[in-house]
Amino acid sequence: MRRILLLGATLVPLMAAIPDIESSSCPRRDEPKYLGSKSCQKCHYKEYASWQKTAMAKSFEALKPGAAAESKKKAHLDLAKDYTQDAACVACHVTGYGKPGGYPEVGREWTVEEKARAPALEGVGCESCHGPGGDTSPFKKDNKDYKWADIAKMGAIHPDEKTCVSCHNKKSPSFREFIFADKIGKDTHDLLKLKRDHGCDHQHREGK
Ligand code: HEC
Numbered sequence: 001m002r003r004i005l006l007l008g009a010t011l012v013p014l015m016a017a018i019p020d021i022e023s024s025s026c027p028r029r030d031e032p033k034y035l036g037s038k039s040c041q042k043c044h045y046k047e048y049a050s051w052q053k054t055a056m057a058k059s060f061e062a063l064k065p066g067a068a069a070e071s072k073k074k075a076h077l078d079l080a081k082d083y084t085q086d087a088a089c090v091a092c093h094v095t096g097y098g099k100p101g102g103y104p105e106v107g108r109e110w111t112v113e114e115k116a117r118a119p120a121l122e123g124v125g126c127e128s129c130h131g132p133g134g135d136t137s138p139f140k141k142d143n144k145d146y147k148w149a150d151i152a153k154m155g156a157i158h159p160d161e162k163t164c165v166s167c168h169n170k171k172s173p174s175f176r177e178f179i180f181a182d183k184i185g186k187d188t189h190d191l192l193k194l195k196r197d198h199g200c201d202h203q204h205r206e207g208k
């Protein structure tokens, strides 16, 4: 065992010196990209329409100067400040912050492409709770009766308490206690019954 570990350790520097031939002929798979909520609309029209009306869909607005005056006062925030440029705020108020295809990091110059994609990723979008659609959306197009296990490998997330609490936590200046059982399904979107059986490892909720 010990010998194997030592051998491993001596191989590392050797490998680092060799040009990365393997990865150029067979590129390492990229992380799936975020596509924005609009990309989900054509296949999930009702979810999209009901999501659009929620506070989370509009949550980027709250960071703008003059917006959400009452909440800002209570949380001792500066009503005149433009928090859309503040890295300490943006991650929880947008979709896929700093991830491939996601909302670009603030505090640096954006490329033309980043400037173009950012508006569609403002607010807490579909992919904030369901994972990036870059691989799952094209796959589902051709495999309407996909297996859950297949799309889970492509980054699909089944939203649970952990998903919500990644934002609904004490780092939020306006944090209110978050009781998952009370909030789940509320103010997210209408939950419809799936048409097909995807062999899910989880129970699906239905309702508002
Ligand atoms: C990417 C961050 C993020 C995730 C993930 C997230 N939320 Fe939110 N949520 C927010 C933000 C930001 C607001 C504030 C929206 C506003 O009022 O501008 C909010 C507001 C809400 C509200 C309305 C205000 C309230 O507290 O009653 C509900 C309900 C809610 N979220 C439920 C959930 C549930 C349930 C989940 C998980 C399934 C979830 N959220 C996941 C960021 C998030």
Ligand code: HEC
Pocket: 055, 062, 063, 067, 068, 071, 072, 077, 083, 086, 088, 089, 090, 092, 093, 166, 167, 168, 169, 170, 171, 172, 173, 174, 175, 176, 177, 178
């Ligand atoms: C850890 C994630 C997180 C961070 C960081 C965060 N927020 Fe939020 N924000 C939320 C959530 C979640 C809510 C919904 C209420 C709650 O439970 O806090 C919210 C609600 C708000 C609201 C109330 C919206 C309304 O419609 O009344 C304002 C304003 C706000 N945030 C501004 C900010 C500002 C400004 C910052 C940075 C100083 C910030 N947030 C940082 C998650 C976050």
Ligand code: HEC
Pocket: 035, 036, 037, 039, 040, 041, 042, 043, 044, 126, 127, 130, 132, 133, 134, 137, 140, 141, 143, 144, 148, 158, 193, 194, 195, 196, 197, 198, 200
């Ligand atoms: C080309 C069509 C298409 C697009 C685009 C699409 N989906 Fe789907 N999606 C489907 C189909 C088909 C199903 C299965 C529906 C059923 O069985 O009723 C599905 C199911 C789902 C489910 C349920 C997953 C499960 O099995 O538990 C979620 C969540 C979902 N999609 C989210 C999204 C999100 C988020 C986007 C955008 C990033 C998106 N979809 C884009 C076709 C699509």
Ligand code: HEC
Pocket: 037, 040, 041, 044, 047, 048, 049, 051, 052, 056, 124, 125, 126, 127, 128, 129, 130, 159, 184, 185, 188, 189, 190, 191, 192, 193, 194, 203, 204, 205, 206
């Ligand atoms: C704040 C988190 C959150 C956001 C944002 C969100 N969803 Fe969901 N979504 C959920 C939860 C929670 C469920 C229920 C999961 C379960 O069955 O336990 C769900 C279920 C679904 C399902 C399966 C059931 C159904 O209603 O068909 C689809 C499809 C879906 N979402 C698509 C979308 C699309 C498209 C968007 C954006 C327009 C979106 N979701 C935005 C949390 C979210």
